Amino acid sequence: MDSTAARKPRRGSSKRAGTKAAKAAPSGEPELVQLLTPEGERVEHPDYSIDLSSEELRGLYRDMVLTRRFDAEATTLQRQGELGLWASLLGQEAAQIGSGRATRDDDYVFPTYREHGVAWCRGVDPTNLLGMFRGVNHGGWDPNENNFHLYTIVIGSQALHATGYAMGVAKDGVDSAVIAYFGDGASSQGDVAEAFTFSAVYNAPVVFFCQNNQWAISEPTDRQTRVPLYQRAQGYGFPGVRVDGNDVLAVLAVTKAALDRARAGEGPTLVEAFTYRMGAHTTSDDPTRYRRDEERELWEAKDPILRLRTLMEREGHADEAFFTALEAESDALAKRVRDVVRSMPDPDHMAIFENIYADGHALVDEERAQFAAYQASFAEESR
Amino acid sequence: MSVEKLSIAKAINASLRTALENDPKVLIMGEDVGKLGGVFRVTDGLQKDFGEDRVIDTPLAESGIVGTAIGLALRGYRPVVEIQFDGFVFPAYDQIVTQLAKMHARSLGKVKLPVVIRIPYGGAIGAVEHHSESPEALFAHVAGLKVISPSNASDAYWMLQQAIQSDDPVIYFEPKRRYHDKSEVDTEAIPGPLHTARVAREGTDLTLAAYGPMVKTCLEAAAAAAEEGKSLEVLDLRSMSPIDFDSIQASVERTRRLVVVHEAPVFYGSGAEIAARITERCFYHLEAPVLRVGGYHAPYPPSRLEDEYLPGLDRVLDAVDRALAY
Numbered sequence: 009m010d011s012t013a014a015r016k017p018r019r020g021s022s023k024r025a026g027t028k029a030a031k032a033a034p035s036g037e038p039e040l041v042q043l044l045t046p047e048g049e050r051v052e053h054p055d056y057s058i059d060l061s062s063e064e065l066r067g068l069y070r071d072m073v074l075t076r077r078f079d080a081e082a083t084t085l086q087r088q089g090e091l092g093l094w095a096s097l098l099g100q101e102a103a104q105i106g107s108g109r110a111t112r113d114d115d116y117v118f119p120t121y122r123e124h125g126v127a128w129c130r131g132v133d134p135t136n137l138l139g140m141f142r143g144v145n146h147g148g149w150d151p152n153e154n155n156f157h158l159y160t161i162v163i164g165s166q167a168l169h170a171t172g173y174a175m176g177v178a179k180d181g182v183d184s185a186v187i188a189y190f191g192d193g194a195s196s197q198g199d200v201a202e203a204f205t206f207s208a209v210y211n212a213p214v215v216f217f218c219q220n221n222q223w224a225i226s227e228p229t230d231r232q233t234r235v236p237l238y239q240r241a242q243g244y245g246f247p248g249v250r251v252d253g254n255d256v257l258a259v260l261a262v263t264k265a266a267l268d269r270a271r272a273g274e275g276p277t278l279v280e281a282f283t284y285r286m287g288a289h290t291t292s293d294d295p296t297r298y299r300r301d302e303e304r305e306l307w308e309a310k311d312p313i314l315r316l317r318t319l320m321e322r323e324g325h326a327d328e329a330f331f332t333a334l335e336a337e338s339d340a341l342a343k344r345v346r347d348v349v350r351s352m353p354d355p356d357h358m359a360i361f362e363n364i365y366a367d368g369h370a371l372v373d374e375e376r377a378q379f380a381a382y383q384a385s386f387a388e389e390s391r
Numbered sequence: 392m393s394v395e396k397l398s399i400a401k402a403i404n405a406s407l408r409t410a411l412e413n414d415p416k417v418l419i420m421g422e423d424v425g426k427l428g429g430v431f432r433v434t435d436g437l438q439k440d441f442g443e444d445r446v447i448d449t450p451l452a453e454s455g456i457v458g459t460a461i462g463l464a465l466r467g468y469r470p471v472v473e474i475q476f477d478g479f480v481f482p483a484y485d486q487i488v489t490q491l492a493k494m495h496a497r498s499l500g501k502v503k504l505p506v507v508i509r510i511p512y513g514g515a516i517g518a519v520e521h522h523s524e525s526p527e528a529l530f531a532h533v534a535g536l537k538v539i540s541p542s543n544a545s546d547a548y549w550m551l552q553q554a555i556q557s558d559d560p561v562i563y564f565e566p567k568r569r570y571h572d573k574s575e576v577d578t579e580a581i582p583g584p585l586h587t588a589r590v591a592r593e594g595t596d597l598t599l600a601a602y603g604p605m606v607k608t609c610l611e612a613a614a615a616a617a618e619e620g621k622s623l624e625v626l627d628l629r630s631m632s633p634i635d636f637d638s639i640q641a642s643v644e645r646t647r648r649l650v651v652v653h654e655a656p657v658f659y660g661s662g663a664e665i666a667a668r669i670t671e672r673c674f675y676h677l678e679a680p681v682l683r684v685g686g687y688h689a690p691y692p693p694s695r696l697e698d699e700y701l702p703g704l705d706r707v708l709d710a711v712d713r714a715l716a717y
């Protein structure tokens with residue numbers, strides 16, 4: 009990692025995020041950065057371009073297909089009572105795979121609780137994500153192993169952690185970047201606003217990646233904002249850009265540009281990935297109470313996986329054998345996830361008292377001993 | 392020379408300076424902590440000597456201060472955060488309770504958050520609203536946090552050193568009305584364990600247990616009682632989470648009576664916890680119920696009324712008389 013030249017701004021090196029994104033499309037809606045249309049046509053954008061090999065395209069496609077299959081399996085496992093809850097990412101595969109694949113190994117990711125696709129890109133084993141939804145832990149992976157922080161449930165809090173982490177990266181004089189995920193609902197949180205302020209005044213190398221999936225449980229985005237979300241960045245003094253969140257190529261290009269901008273010492277960027285939550289908020293939610301089927305159908309036509317497949321088939325980036333093999337790989341992944349979850353043991357009851365403090369605490373020791381004695385009393389009785 | 396007579400404020404300043412010198416990962420963060428040196432001048436001169444990168448003036452947003460401190464700790468730094476006044480901590484309460492306290496457990500021990508949050512607390516300085524509160528119980532109630540408060544300059548220096556070295560988040564409550572009280576600090580001493588109580592005055596008839604600003608009040612009460620022939624022991628608890636119940640128990644087994652004193656409201660206060668546990672531990676030793684002296688279940692009053700609201704010498708002695716009357 010080159011650490012010495014890293015933090016100097018490279019003026020003019022990037023046209024980059026947001027400079028032209030604010031111009032309005034004919035409909036009055038702000039323009040989306042798009043490189044692959046819903047029909048699977050490649051289109052050009054004045055500020056962003058991408059040139060991927062067939063192998064890279066197949067890689068992105070595989071990521072999205074496997075993520076969707078994993079996600080569907082988790083929903084099924086919840087329905088079968090193996091998980092207490094699941095937050096599906098259905099429909100957001102391109103936003104997550106495109107942005108996740110834009111990160112470097114030394115970058116650091118701060119997710120919400122729905123970033124299963126980003127976790128996949130970071131190399132977190134998908135089965136590790138399921139412990140918290142099964143109720144055996146609150147987070148089953150080591151954040152430092154893949155630079156992928158634990159899922160954050162209270163929405164928006166992690167935007168500040170990402171900003172602080174990025175401030176530390178800048179102090180260390182390295183050119184890593186940090187990316188914070190959150191949604192349209194969390195954009196209303198004070199912590200997100202404070203993260204924007206802190207990152208701007210300290211010029212922290214962080215990208216705010218907002219997946220605007222149109223719904224915060226039952227509340228549409230117009231309950232959160234009167235302006236397109238990406239435009240909020242302007243008030244804080246850094247660029248914002250809206251990208252077609254169902255276009256994996258555009259998401260990859262835009263996120264990579266924003267991360268590079270952070271690396272170059274040019275500060276934060278807000279990326280709004282315009283996408284759609286195809287499923288319920290979680291398995292406990294019932295979207296039929298608040299949204300129309302027609303809306304979903306509209307977004308089905310913009311499916312992120314289908315449009316990439318159309319492109320790949322038309323341009324010959326993959327043959328039938330690839331798609332067949334991927335289907336088999338998906339099924340194998342689903343089976344592995346199912347097997348692992350079903351055999352996931354409940355934690356030992358003494359785990360209640362573990363890892364509360366790094367340096368110990370007298371009350372925890374006392375209560376642990378009391379609890380152990382209480383539990384042991386049953387063993388004695390049953391003798 | 393390693394032994395110096397310092398005020399509590401100067402001792403904290405010296406302790407922060409030592410920490411900044413000893414560990415390049417230590418950072419000071421807060422509102423006005425830089426050029427101004429903090430509204431109480433506790434961080435005076437530190438930015439000048441250690442630079443703006445290590446003594447950081449922050450935007451005026453407490454959740455942001457604590458939230459970014461968590462991020463810096465995740466990156467390997469050891470932030471020491473200043474909250475300007477007790478009543479200003481609540482915008483950060485979510486980050487402290489939901490994130491800072493729980494992340495070590497949530498990560499199954501993989502993540503450590505060595506963050507110290509310094510909060511000047513307590514009343515008797517004639518301040519406007521939100522500048523005189525004692526919210527320590529609200530933090531002690533939360534697993535994952537440690538809560539301490541020094542009563543003198545030596546403890547102010549050493550307890551802060553130990554808090555900064557701890558891998559756990561520590562809330563460090565500074566008795567702001569005692570900032571200018573001076574006592575000797577030996578900066579080369581070997582300090583005792585952080586979460587232990589200290590016998591501040593020995594006695595035989597009753598134990599007064601207090602921490603932070605109320606230790607001095609209790610020592611004055613013990614001196615006054617001595618003139619009337621009553622021998623009061625004064626325990627400086629120093630730590631509200633964990634509480635050194637063994638030391639309180641040992642004292643109460645000798646004196647058989649306990650009065651707990653704090654500025655915070657009595658209702659659900661640390662005195663309630665101490666009373667319950669000591670009653671359980673010392674039931675057959677006690678000659679009187681454990682009594683509590685503290686604030687009322689009322690918002691902290693306008694400063695013209697604070698002398699009536701806060702436990703003073705007379706209210707402590709009144710409780711002592713009631714306990715001795717059993």
